[in-house]
Amino acid sequence: MQYPILHYWSEHGINKLTAGTLFVVATPIGNLEDMSPRARRILSEVDVIAAEDTRHTGKLLSHFAIDTRQLALHDHNESKAVNGIIEMLRLGKSVALVSDAGTPLISDPGYRTVRAAHRSGITVIPVPGASAAIAAMSAAGLPSDRFAFEGFLPSKREARLDRLRTLQGETRTLIFFESVHRIEDCVADLVEIFGRDRNAFIGREISKLHEQCVSGPLHEIAEQLQSGTIVSKGEFVLIVAGSAEAEHLCATVDADELLAELLGAMPGSQAADIVSKLSGQKRNEVYKKMLALKS
Numbered sequence: 001m002q003y004p005i006l007h008y009w010s011e012h013g014i015n016k017l018t019a020g021t022l023f024v025v026a027t028p029i030g031n032l033e034d035m036s037p038r039a040r041r042i043l044s045e046v047d048v049i050a051a052e053d054t055r056h057t058g059k060l061l062s063h064f065a066i067d068t069r070q071l072a073l074h075d076h077n078e079s080k081a082v083n084g085i086i087e088m089l090r091l092g093k094s095v096a097l098v099s100d101a102g103t104p105l106i107s108d109p110g111y112r113t114v115r116a117a118h119r120s121g122i123t124v125i126p127v128p129g130a131s132a133a134i135a136a137m138s139a140a141g142l143p144s145d146r147f148a149f150e151g152f153l154p155s156k157r158e159a160r161l162d163r164l165r166t167l168q169g170e171t172r173t174l175i176f177f178e179s180v181h182r183i184e185d186c187v188a189d190l191v192e193i194f195g196r197d198r199n200a201f202i203g204r205e206i207s208k209l210h211e212q213c214v215s216g217p218l219h220e221i222a223e224q225l226q227s228g229t230i231v232s233k234g235e236f237v238l239i240v241a242g243s244a245e246a247e248h249l250c251a252t253v254d255a256d257e258l259l260a261e262l263l264g265a266m267p268g269s270q271a272a273d274i275v276s277k278l279s280g281q282k283r284n285e286v287y288k289k290m291l292a293l294k295s
Contacts (some may be wrong), residue, residue, distance in 0.1 A: 020089050022117045023096045024110065026103040026129025027060060030208035034130045040064050042127055047093040050085055052100045052109055073097065075109050082113045089122045096127075103131040107151045107177055132206050133175050136237035140173075140201035141215055143242065147173040153186060160186065164193040169243045176238040183236050187222045190240060194218060199241040205234035255281055260293055268294060 023042050028034040043049060044066045050073035051057035057070060073081050085095055099108035117124050133149055150167070153176060154160045167174060178186045190200070196219035204212040214221060214230055218240070224230040255275050262271035268290045276283040 020092045021094050021123045021125055022085075022089055022114065023094065023125050023127055024104050024114065025096045025098050025127040026131065027057075027098050027101060029101045029130045029132050029135070029206060030211075032060075032063060034207060035060075035064065036127070036129050039127050039129055040066070043068055043096055043098070045094070046096040048088065049096045049098060050081075050110075050113065051098050052104075056100045057098055068096075073109060073113065078109050078112050082116050085113055086116050086120050086122070089117060090120065101130075101132075103129065106131060106133060106149070130207065132177070132203070132235070132237050135206050136201065136203040136213075136239055137173070137175060139203065139213055140239040142173050142199060142201060142239055144173065146171075146242075147175060149175045152177045152179070153182075155182060157185065157189065160189055161193065164189060168193055171242040171244075173242050174238075174240045176240070178236045178238055180232055180234060180236070183232060184222070184225045186238070187218065187225055190238075191218045191222050194240065194243075198243075201239040202230060203237040203239075204230065206237060208234065210234065255286065256289065259286065259290060263290065263293060 023046060025039050025042055026036075027039065043061065043064075046068060049057065049061075049068050049070045051070050052072075052074050054070045054072050061068065061070075071081070071085075073085070089095055097104050097110050097113060099105075099110065102108070104110040105114065114124055137144055137147060148170065150163075153163055176186070187202075190198070197217045199216070200218045200221055201213070201215040202221055204210075206213075210231070210233070212230060214224060221230065225232065255278075258278065259271055259275045262274060265271075269287070272283060272287045272290045275281070276286045
């Protein structure tokens with residue numbers, strides 16, 4: 001079933017309904033077949049494309065026979081270029097924002113532009129598509145109900161170790177990007193801080209010709225990187241299971257016994273707070289138990 005508004009867009013193009021709109025357009029991360037028909041149409045119909053690298057995007061546009069004008073929008077010029085883009089949008093021009101690959105703003109430029117568009121009352125519309133982080137998460141075989149995207153870790157080891165220490169007890173699944181130059185060192189640091197048996201997944205060159213996806217304990221992934229079984233070439237996404245310590249603690253704490261012990265050493269409200277945090281029970285439920293024990 002096709003919704004009426006989408007049917008209108010597909011027949012009449014974007015300009016009648018969406019002039020002065022900023023489109024955030026996802027592009028392929030490797031396989032060009034992942035370019036959606038909607039993304040192709042938007043890129044061919046907007047007035048200008050704001051691209052992270054016009055040469056890189058130029059090759060993509062050429063492949064799909066799209067001749068829309070481009071302008072550069074990257075980390076080094078965005079603070080200056082954003083004003084010109086907002087002015088075009090205010091004048092009724094439509095602009096598509098793209099990165100070199102995948103979904104813009106996910107460890108790519110564009111945040112300042114999207115924020116400025118919202119502050120200027122300009123409509124911002126996402127055009128969904130490929131994302132290396134989500135693609136890897138979908139294939140990792142690790143809990144996906146709650147996850148945190150951490151992007152690239154610091155390049156210097158001490159700063160990287162400090163960041164990992166802050167994440168050591170994180171119970172959500174963690175997603176990292178890493179470069180070919182640091183992938184071995186990064187996984188070795190993960191083993192050191194998170195432990196050798198923490199489950200993980202590594203996706204290399206996702207959707208590209210030499211794609212490689214491997215899952216297993218961190219120490220096995222480290223060994224395969226060192227031996228060359230996982231080739232140190234291309235781009236990497238690391239998925240690491242969250243810490244099970246907090247969940248284990250919740251499972252082993254007997255809330256009633258703990259509450260009874262704490263009531264002899266501290267005020268009831270303080271004891272209820274502690275038991276609620278450790279057991280995962282709602283505070284009002286623990287508080288009722290505390291009142292019952294006191295009576």
